[in-house]
Amino acid sequence: MSYVDEIYAKVVEQNPGEPEFHQAVKEVLDSLRLVIDANEEKYRSVALLERLVETERIISFRVPWTDDKGQVQVNKGYRVQFNSAIGPYKGGLRLHPSVNQGILKFLGFEQIFKNSLTGLPIGGGKGGSNFDPKGKSDREVMAFCQSFMTELHKYIGADEDVPAGDIGVGGREIGFMFGQYKRLTGLYEGVLTGKGLNYGGSLARTQATGYGLVYILEEMLKANDKELAGKTVVISGSGNVAIYATEKAQQLGAKVVALSDSNGYVYDPDGIQLDVVKDIKEVRRGRIKEYVDAVPTAKYTEGKGIWTIPCDIALPCATQNELNLDDAKALKANGCFAVAEGANMPSTREATDYFLESGMLFMPGKAANAGGVATSALEMSQNSQRLSWTFEEVDEKLHNIMINIFAKADDAAKRYGVAGNYVAGANIAGFEKVADAMLCQGIV
Ligand code: NDP
Ligand code: 2IT
Numbered sequence: 078m079s080y081v082d083e084i085y086a087k088v089v090e091q092n093p094g095e096p097e098f099h100q101a102v103k104e105v106l107d108s109l110r111l112v113i114d115a116n117e118e119k120y121r122s123v124a125l126l127e128r129l130v131e132t133e134r135i136i137s138f139r140v141p142w143t144d145d146k147g148q149v150q151v152n153k154g155y156r157v158q159f160n161s162a163i164g165p166y167k168g169g170l171r172l173h174p175s176v177n178q179g180i181l182k183f184l185g186f187e188q189i190f191k192n193s194l195t196g197l198p199i200g201g202g203k204g205g206s207n208f209d210p211k212g213k214s215d216r217e218v219m220a221f222c223q224s225f226m227t228e229l230h231k232y233i234g235a236d237e238d239v240p241a242g243d244i245g246v247g248g249r250e251i252g253f254m255f256g257q258y259k260r261l262t263g264l265y266e267g268v269l270t271g272k273g274l275n276y277g278g279s280l281a282r283t284q285a286t287g288y289g290l291v292y293i294l295e296e297m298l299k300a301n302d303k304e305l306a307g308k309t310v311v312i313s314g315s316g317n318v319a320i321y322a323t324e325k326a327q328q329l330g331a332k333v334v335a336l337s338d339s340n341g342y343v344y345d346p347d348g349i350q351l352d353v354v355k356d357i358k359e360v361r362r363g364r365i366k367e368y369v370d371a372v373p374t375a376k377y378t379e380g381k382g383i384w385t386i387p388c389d390i391a392l393p394c395a396t397q398n399e400l401n402l403d404d405a406k407a408l409k410a411n412g413c414f415a416v417a418e419g420a421n422m423p424s425t426r427e428a429t430d431y432f433l434e435s436g437m438l439f440m441p442g443k444a445a446n447a448g449g450v451a452t453s454a455l456e457m458s459q460n461s462q463r464l465s466w467t468f469e470e471v472d473e474k475l476h477n478i479m480i481n482i483f484a485k486a487d488d489a490a491k492r493y494g495v496a497g498n499y500v501a502g503a504n505i506a507g508f509e510k511v512a513d514a515m516l517c518q519g520i521v
Contacts, residue, residue, distance in 0.1 A: 080117050081106045084126040095179025097397060101186050101422060102130055104429070108501040109508055111493045125515060129189075132182065134158040138228040140206055142220040153177075154225050156204035156232055156240070159185035162514040165236055166202030167192055167450060169243030172221075172250065174209040181205060183397070184243075187421055188450070190507030191443040194482045197454040202238055204229070210245045222253035230258050235266040235460070241453050242271040244396065247317060248283070252276075267460025270453035279456035281471040282449075286419065287321025288472070289448015289479045290392060291329065294417045296483035297440050297499070303415070306330030311388040311413075313337045314395030315358050315365045318419040318446065322392050323351055335386050337395065338365040342383040345375035387411040394419030402427040409435055418442035433498060444482050444503040451478045 078086070088102050106113075106126075113120060120126060140154040155178060158166045168188040171181070181203045189201030208221050233240060242251055251271045258268055265277075272278035281288070295305055308331045312319050315336040323333045332348045343349075343365055353371045357363040366377045384391065384404035391413050393400050397420065405428035408416070415438040418424060422442055424432070432439040452475050459465055466474075482503075489509070490502030 079110070079114070080121060080126060081110050081113055084130060087127070088130050092179070092182070095182060097183040097422070098179045098186065100426060101183040104422075104426060104500070105186070105190065105504050105508070108498075108504040112505055112508065119516075120512075123516065123520060125512060128515065129160070129511070130186070132157055132159045132185065133161060135178065135182075136229075136232050137178065140208065140221065140224050140228070142217070142224045144217055144220075145214055152206045152208040152221070154204075154206045154228060155181050156229060156238065157181045157185040157202060158232070158238055159201040159203070160189045160511065161200035162511050162518060163193060164198035164200045166238035167199035167241070167453065168201060168203040169205075169241045169450075170246045170250075170254075171203070171205035171243040172208050172210050172245030173205070174207050176205045176207045180397070184421055187443050189511055190504060191447045192450055192454075193507040193510045194444055194485060194503060195447050195451040195454060195478055196481060197451060197478075199239075199450065199454050202240070203243075204240055205243065205246075208245075210250070215249070218250065219253045222250050223257045226254045226257040227261065230261045233258075233268055234264075235268050235457070239267065239453070239457060240269055241450070242317070244316070247271070248273055267457050270456040272456070277456075277460055279452060279459055279471055280466065280468040281475060282452045282456055283317065284321040284324070284472075285452035285475055286318045286446050286449030287323070287394070288325045289451065289475055290318065290322045290394070290417055290419045290445050291325035292448065292476050292479035293440055293445050293483050294390070294392070294415070295329065296480055297417065297438050298415060300483070300487060301438055301497075303438075305390075308332070308389040309334055309387070310390045310392060311335045311383060311386050312392045312394055312419075313342070313383050313399060313423070314393075314420065315354055316394070318449070319392075319394040320351065320354060320358065322394055322419050323349060323354070326392075327351065331390070334388065335383055336365060336368075337383045339395075340364055341366060341377055341379040342386075343368045343375050343377050344386055345372060347374060384408050385411070388413050390415045390417075392417055392419050393423035395423065396420055397422045398425050400424045400428050402431055404428060405431040409437060414438060416440070417445040419446050421446065429500060433500065438497075439499060440486075441500045441503055443507060444486050444499060447482055448475050448479055451475060
């Protein structure tokens with residue numbers, strides 16, 4: 078059995094009941110086959126792959142908090158510290174009822190390669206809780222965040238592990254967590270990113286993931302003699318990533334015609350009015366179906382089905398495995414020619430394979446959504462310097478980082494004879510730096 082197949086079999090056997098983690102490992106290992114076969118002896122002798130797929134540490138803890146009725150509630154909290162070969166652990170916190178250890182391991186594993194691709198000194202981590210922020214009062218969210226941080230603060234720090242936002246964690250939650258960290262430790266340091274602008278946050282961090290996604294999409298289109306202006310775009314989700322992907326796509330002359338949430342999707346053939354969406358989602362924390370109250374010419378459909386809307390470009394920006402093989406076929410049949418993933422692993426393996434085999438342009442999440450964590454690393458730099466850069470400075474750095482990520486993925490794919498396969502290219506380029514650092518640092 079090849080080294081890759083051996084390791085994958087072990088991962089499945091030793092991590093039961095964690096299908097998303099298996100899926101993420103399989104996708105990465107499959108595309109590293111050529112690199113690993115070429116270095117098999119070297120890697121085997123130091124158990125490089127065995128170490129790569131094993132978390133350095135997982136912290137798992139209870140999070141008790143009191144709801145508005147005075148009832149005590151208990152959630153599960155986690156921090157997965159996956160790999161620190163190239164820098165302190167870095168990655169978001171997810172608050173969603175679906176969160177479990179396997180999902181956080183898949184996200185932490187992806188984060189290792191994504192963070193490496195940014196070119197910045199950040200290792201891979203992820204955390205979160207099965208707490209559901211939906212329908213909770215601000216006080217309940219604060220009570221949860223304070224309790225979560227009361228345990229988590231023992232394991233994080235500006236040079237150790239720097240969490241940030243992800244699904245269900247935005248500026249409000251980061252604020253509550255930062256306040257509690259400061260109160261418990263007495264330290265005013267860059268221990269979290271995505272902070273508010275008046276207490277150490279970075280300009281352009283809010284926009285970064287969505288903007289970065291569109292910047293790398295532009296690079297992929299340019300390299301394939303296509304352009305974004307005038308194209309019709311469908312974007313799933315209507316959270317942080319989806320909103321700012323819409324904003325940048327619109328600024329660059331594309332027409333975004335659909336957005337969704339976990340209940341359903343809106344189709345606006347005249348082009349989504351983003352101020353309406355921002356008011357619903359960022360101000361009122363409402364549902365996407367409210368869009369049609371403000372724009373009656375748009376249509377709301379309950380349930381899944383967003384990928385049946387005809388478009389040139391699709392940007393899945395909601396959650397893992399939201400786009401399956403049937404969706405991929407529907408996109409292609411309707412003329413879609415490019416897909417870039419704002420979310421982490423939104424396409425199933427079958428959908429990804431279909432995109433590649435049918436000749437569509439496809440940019441995987443670990444390259445396409447890396448602008449968020451890259452800008453988090455820029456926030457860390459500003460915190461260390463005790464300086465703030467302008468929006469334009471940060472945005473320009475972000476833009477260059479995305480251009481570089483495209484170049485790295487493109488180059489690695491070409492070096493290994495799979496030109497245009499940016500899945501392989503991103504995995505290989507991300508892996509090379511981490512593997513090299515692990516080899517240099519000995520058996521740790
Ligand atoms: P938000 O919480 O701001 O928004 C998430 C959006 O996705 C909401 O519209 C939500 O709908 C929808 N969604 C979430 N879970 C599901 C589900 N199980 N089924 C259907 N829809 C769902 O999160 P973000 O925008 O920050 O994150 C979106 C994706 O991008 C995630 O995969 C995240 O890991 C990834 N990402 C985020 C980064 C960031 O900087 N924020 C950076 C890189 C990647 P509803 O409100 O109904 O739940
Ligand atoms: O998936 C991700 O890259 C994020 N949620 C952002 C992580 C970060 O540290 O900014």
